[in-house]
Amino acid sequence: MHENTKEITELVVNAKKQAYEGKGIVPEPAFTKNIKWPVKCIVGPGLEGAIACESKVGYVNGSQGWLIYRGYDIFDLCAYSTYEEVCYLLLFGSLPSEKQLNSFKKDLIKLRSIPGTIGLLRKFPIKESNAMATLRIGTNFLRRESTYLDLPDYKPDTTSAISADEDSIPMETIPKGERHAIYEFDKSKNTKKPDNVDKNLYSPSGYDSCCRLISSVASVAAAGERLRTSQVVIKPDPELSHAANLIYMITGKRPTAVEERIMDIILILHADHGINASTFASLVVASTLSDIYFAVGSGVAALNGPLHGGANERVLSMLLEIGSPENVKDWFKKARSEKRKIMGFGHRVYKAYDPRARVLGPLAEFLVNASGSSENKKIFEIAKALENEVVINLGKDKKIFPNVDFYSGIVYSCLGFSQEMFTPLFAVSRVAGWVARIAEYLEHNRIFRPRTIYTGPLNKKYIPINKRIKKVK
Ligand SMILES: CC(C)(COP(=O)(O)OP(=O)(O)OC[C@H]1O[C@@H](n2cnc3c(N)ncnc32)[C@H](O)[C@@H]1OP(=O)(O)O)[C@@H](O)C(=O)NCCC(=O)NCCS
Secondary structure: OOOOOHHHHHHHHHHHHHHHOOOOOOOOOOOOOOOOOOOOOOOEHHHEOOOOOOOOOEEEEOOOOEEEEOOEEHHHHHHHOOHHHHHHHHHHOOOOOHHHHHHHHHHHHHOOOOHHHHHHHHOOOHHHOOHHHHHHHHHHHHHHHHEOOOOOOOOOOOOOOOOOOHHHOOOOOOOOOOOOOOOOOOHHHHOOOOOOOOOOOEOOOHHHHHHHHHHHHHHHHHHHHHHHOOOOOOOOOOOOOHHHHHHHHHHOOOOOHHHHHHHHHHHHHHOOEOEOHHHHHHHHHHHOOOOHHHHHHHHHHHHOOOOOOOHHHHHHHHHHHHOOHHHHHHHHHHHHHOOOOOOOEOOOOOOOOOHHHHHHHHHHHHHHHHHOOHHHHHHHHHHHHHHHHHHHHHHHHHOOOEOHHHHHHHHHHHOOOOHHHHHHHHHHHHHHHHHHHHHHHHHOOOOOOOOOOOOOOOOOOOOOHHHOOOOOO
8 A cells, every 4th residue: 555645635635636637626506695584496306496595515516517615616625625624624613733634633532432321232232223224313312322301300391482383383374484483492491401410421412413413423433343243342443533533433444544544534525515405404403402413423324325325335246246348338328228317427416527526536546456456347337328328328318427425436446345334324424514514504593394296185074984895806
């Protein structure tokens, strides 16, 4: 393995050059102005085009292929930043000073250790469970370990709330554009810490919880993998960065500088991405004034699906199924005739090449070459041949290009992670975006409540069960 991380930075800088070729260097978001609610927009099925809220956390320009966190281009963050710095940026809105970053890192390191959660995970049937199910339940165990919410004598005080149910507002009224909850809980009462509670337990909101989740969801993922594979759970190493410690806790090996750098880049690339399905799921849960642990748990659940984060695992299975670069054309033809979706391609927002794939492709190639493994090389060649085939056939007309999940699995494999860990690793990184957006949304919280268009029958007469005519099968 090379020890020179400069080469990795150069790969990212080159990926940026390619992305901006012929486009002008400063990304100008098409739609970042302040809007006045209620807002008019055209909505397609799956809430396509719907505007759910305002945010300063991040921006995706799908037609140009740009991704921006708090104003900074993703390529620059990958080239020059670290995951910890990016988490700080997402949470607080600006890059930290050295002092701020050091203190933030110390906070994260303190929160890596989760003995209570690991104790509970040991009792959970991990070997029979999907790794994302373990991560989800582990997030709930974290809530138990670090907040006082589940203590038997703590009852959330909701008496001062008039109502949190906005269904009481007739749905047929035209939205007026309220930006706050019409009825809010009395926050001071609801978050009051019970007497005689352990000093390590805290309210499930605010900075502490955001840091706790960023730091210890990684520890849950690592412990889950070690327990699933009957290996000893590894204690976090406070001397290591978030990226290096993650590799260490999962594989048991302290990574080289290059491996650490690549892991850092993957974490940065997956940290935030607009209100995709999992971020939206976590915002919906947070908007009910449920707590941030439940909200992150629902993000994990949504990310698991094959149309979202779960695609990265499916990509590797698909490449193995294709078997060799020579089979790609026939495989693709058959997949198209069976109307199969090609995993790792297409995106609701990107109608151009996904910038994350632009970075992950070269990183995968670098690691494959460095590994010297003929098996890795073959998988990468199949991936390149498939990318070529899909882009030729579906790129121009349907705007289908590789997405973040296409090359990430090859990178994860080369770093020593099992296929089961691909989606949990995505979650470990995306926690940063989830908590940053939840914290932002709760400042002007309004419960999410879209409508459906009812297409069922009306005015049906109720028939008692004994008078219903049995249908003959
Ligand atoms: C990401 C995804 C769910 C976006 O879905 P969407 O915005 O609802 O887009 P649609 O599924 O409606 O697709 C639009 C068109 O492109 C086609 N399409 C989209 N993704 C495709 C893919 N991966 N392979 C083949 N065709 C695809 C659809 O068949 C559809 O074609 P049609 O207009 O002829 O019916 C979809 O592209 C997909 O399923 N990709 C594969 C899974 C994946 O990689 N997910 C990770 C996303 S980061």
